[in-house]
Amino acid sequence: MEASAAPPAAPATGSFRRQARLLRYARPHWRGLLILIATMLANIALDLLRPWPIKLVVDNVLGNHAIPGVLKALPGVDGKHGLLVWVAVGTILIFLLGTLTQMIYTYNSLLLGQRMTWSLATDLFAHLQRLSVLFHHRRPVGDLISRVTGDCWCVNTLVADALVPAVQALVTLVAMFVVMWNLQPTLTLLALGITPFFLIVIKVLGGPIKDRNREQRDLEGMMMNVVEQSLSAMPAVQAFTREEHEVRRFRAYADRTVVAYVRSTVAGLWFELFAGLVTTVGTAGVIYVGADLALKGELTTGTIIVFLSYLGSLYDPLDSITHTTQTVQGAAAEADRVSELLELEPDIQDRPHAKEAKVTGPxxxxxxxxxxxxxxxxxxxxxxxxxxxxxxxxxxxxxxxxxxxxxxxxxxxxxxxxxxxxxxxxxxxxxxxxxxxxxxxxxxxxxxxxxxxxxxxxxxxxxxxxxxxxxxxxxxxxxxxxxxxxxxxxxxxxxxxxxxxxxxxxxxxxxxxxxxxxxxxxxxxxxxxxxxxxxxxxxxxxxxxxxxxxxxxxxxxxxxxxxxxxxxxxxxxxxxxxxxxxxxxxxxxxxxxxxNRQMDIADHDALSGVADTTAGGDDA
Known part of the structure; x- marks a missing residue:
């Protein structure tokens, strides 16, 4: 295959259905998925607690606000110094608990992702065994290897890097909205006012990311095919001194893959730029309105600090959705490549009434x-x-x-x-x-x-x-x-x-x-x-x-x-x-x-052999 050959075209439809179907590989590992969700919820709760030590320091230790009644029940909280000690201890505990839950989350995410990936890879490899010899004659081996060993990671991406973070982002958004609404409803509505613009960015710029990723994966598969072909035929390559030709074929695909990778990266950068611009405009609006309310005496300094901290926690899930969108589009391209093979029906299938074969007759x-x-x-x-x-x-x-x-x-x-x-x-x-x-x-x-x-x-x-x-x-x-x-x-x-x-x-x-x-x-x-x-x-x-x-x-x-x-x-x-x-x-x-033609050739070869032997004897 020449380097100029175009990779297979990406399918226009069915991507969401294909991704949803691959999620069944998470079902056998539901215990690991529950651990992920539990640690995710724990991390969200700890995120809600993180700003409060700062608020207590600003309003209740450095400021003149009274110590909240619920904290007075803690031993040693009989003054500002005692409260300050508990704030320091609380900060350390929140850090330790957050780090521990994140470690558990990361470990289980890795384990779950590996198991799902290789379950899918095994099923795909088994399915390839059932496809006809004619199919394997027509499909590049390197590209099939790429789909089994590389594209099957899409199920890990879809579950561990997309689905779970999306659920986490949604739960975080709801939790942050409830807390922020109780702090200051006006600022909360202002903060969420950017959501429609965020959805527009995802809709307009998300599609090209998938197209670029599919182009990149197809070219990587063809590049692997060139490697497989050349290494399998190495005696012929060296015998005909075609090493430079094979290197040029590989380099041509490598150059096209680099271009595709750059195009995919640029599409992602534009996506991040506009998504970041939307959240930055929202943050600027909240800072302006919040500071104005503080100047009017309607908010305390600690409340503004806590609200701005929560604002970051509110926009973090939106940023997470941004990255998840890019991740999903990349995984969608890989899911398409895997599903294209899994959806192929084997040419040779047993009839419903087929029986065991036994050769006894003609x-x-x-x-x-x-x-x-x-x-x-x-x-x-x-x-x-x-x-x-x-x-x-x-x-x-x-x-x-x-x-x-x-x-x-x-x-x-x-x-x-x-x-x-x-x-x-x-x-x-x-x-x-x-x-x-x-x-x-x-x-x-x-x-x-x-x-x-x-x-x-x-x-x-x-x-x-x-x-x-x-x-x-x-x-x-x-x-x-x-x-x-x-x-x-x-x-x-x-x-x-x-x-x-x-x-x-x-x-x-x-x-x-x-x-x-x-x-x-x-x-x-x-x-x-x-x-x-x-x-x-x-x-x-x-x-x-x-x-x-x-x-x-x-x-x-x-x-x-x-x-x-x-x-x-x-x-x-x-x-x-x-x-x-x-x-x-x-x-x-x-x-x-x-x-007769073969016998004539054999007789001619035999006579030639006798003549060569005779000539050799004379020379000797």
Whole structure:
């Protein structure tokens, strides 16, 4: 993908619904949520108490106002000095209690956020496992990784950084309004007069913040995809000296991401500017009117100080709403990216009456057609029968549809028309997971994982005993090379099997199929990437593996399928010939043409090898 490619467009609607749906991840952690709410209310109560020690000092210690009757009940409050001691002690207690409740709040917020985030990430990862192979072929891997590991933090943001603070802001506003109204109703109404302007700022400037954040997240996902592509293809990148090209691709996305990040930040700064201007105008109005009332003798100095302190506490929730709005818009962009995947329905679904699969009878392709896109079929009216014990070879030119035929057998896709049956039962009437347990596959790319040798062999049967694993390795001619490894079957394999040769990786793949012991076997060009000597060493193992099973062999090297029960020749998505090796040669059709061409190439290579050996001998 070129760096100039545009990221996916953000959806225009459904964002609020998506955010609300993600809030269900807070439900299993309701105890932690209750602790958050309790500490939040405690912090609000302490905020209400914080200005009063100052008022008592100004009005009752330094001023001439009488000590409130409720405070006279405290021990030692028999004069201004005693009251001053309690004011100092109260200030310390309020600080300690406030700090303690804030610590509890922060700890539980972190714990709740982590649990919700990784619950969502696990569900998203599990959902990706259920989506079709076709989906994964079409979507950039790096972007999917970004959505699982990065965008799932949106649920933490929505709950711990948006929902709870919004509730706290609302409760604080109500509490402050009640207290301030009792202090001075006129100033309270004046302070709240800015609310309509605040809502206008949120409405007008909040939307662009989400758009900018979505653009930034999409570009970050594409940038991660460039990294994933380049690192996965590092041998090719270095072999063709394309390192600078890949760096330029990354830099192009990085530059665009920086621009998107700056645009997102600028949108947030404008939002903060106008929101701050609104609260500042409100504060200026309260200062002017409050001072005027004090000059007229209608308010005490301590009352004005307390009211201005409360005003800050009143506007703090409004400022919190400002930041929450920005936070929510950023989380909304991430929630959209997560929900887009969660809302995708898997292409392969079990019918309501689907049953466990059990392969006892023949496999039949009954006029099967299939296309990856509507109106563009790659298989046309494929029709054949495979009996138990038979080996069916499938050959044809590249792109003829051979692998697609086998992908339909394991329900990576479903036919667009026709049906595939096992013992007369449509595959779509079987649970697809149980169907796949009935099929063992040995592919051209053996997909070796960075775990131990034993774990790789047991990947399809993780509960297998070590004796069964070793027995499968012996059957696959793998035991000998495994025994030579430093730790034998407990040897860790490098990423993508980098520490093994091609033949060794393929033997592990064959051992994996032996251990699975499934009644149906699919061999998709298992030896095409190997040299003739290594291929010969594997053919015996493959023949043992195929005994007693319904086996399908996709092959380009026609010399490896001479003993197949039947050969299907596929061209343009159709079966154009079928029969045994001898019958197809006698027909002088496409199979004979492909076979003779390969034999001519093999004879030419053999003669070239003899000539090279002779020349080498003369030089010696």
């Amino acid at each position: 496999i039949r392709y009954d006029r099967v057609s299939f296309g990856y896109e509507p109106g563009r079929e790659v298989l046309h009216e494929v029709d054949f029968l495979a009996e138990p014990g038979e080996t069916i070879a499938i050959v044809g030119p590249t792109g003829a549809g051979k692998t697609t035929m086998m992908n339909l057998l394991v329900r990576f896709f479903d036919p667009t028309s026709g049906r595939i049956t096992i013992d007369g039962v449509d595959l779509r009437d079987m649970r697809h997971q149980s169907l796949r347990r009935q099929v063992a596959m040995v592919l051209q790319d053996p997909f070796i994982f960075p775990v131990t040798i034993a774990d790789n062999i047991a990947y399809g049967r993780p509960d297998a005993a070590r004796a069964d694993i070793e027995r499968a390795a012996r059957a696959a001619n793998a035991h000998e090379f495994v025994s030579r490894l430093p730790e034998g079957y407990d040897t860790l394999i490098g990423e993508r099997g980098a520490t093994l040769s091609g033949g060794e990786k393929q033997r592990l793949s064959i051992a994996r199929a032996f251990l699975k012991d499934a009644p149906v076997l699919v061999l998709d060009e298992p030896t095409s990437a190997l040299d003739a000597r290594t291929e010969g060493a594997l053919l015996d193992a493959l023949e043992r593996l195929m005994e007693g099973r319904i086996s399908f062999v996709i092959a380009h090297r026609l010399s490896t399928i001479r003993r197949a029960s039947r050969i299907l020749v596929v061209d343009g998505g159709r079966i154009v010939e079928h029969g045994t090796h001898a019958e197809l040669l006698a027909n002088h059709g496409l199979y004979a043409s492909l076979y």
